[in-house]
Amino acid sequence: MSRIQYLYKEGEEACSKEPLKVQLDGLVCGEIRKVSGGFQYYPKGSKTGGEVFTTVKQVQQDLEG
Numbered sequence: 001m002s003r004i005q006y007l008y009k010e011g012e013e014a015c016s017k018e019p020l021k022v023q024l025d026g027l028v029c030g031e032i033r034k035v036s037g038g039f040q041y042y043p044k045g046s047k048t049g050g051e052v053f054t055t056v057k058q059v060q061q062d063l064e065g
Contacts, residue, residue, distance in 0.1 A: 032059050
């Protein structure tokens with residue numbers, strides 16, 4: 001079972017309104033944001049995001065390794 005939890009119910013549309021919070025072991029560890037060209041994960045407290053993916057699902061798969 002994955003220790004990562006995504007705090008949303010609307011799928012990819014959720015990132016269009018506000019960032020998608022990501023929890024690890026019950027603590028918010030970052031968020032997925034909609035950016036130019038797709039979606040990007042930002043660790044908590046970071047102003048720099050990771051790789052840009054086309055879909056939220058691709059970001060999630062990358063986080064889950």
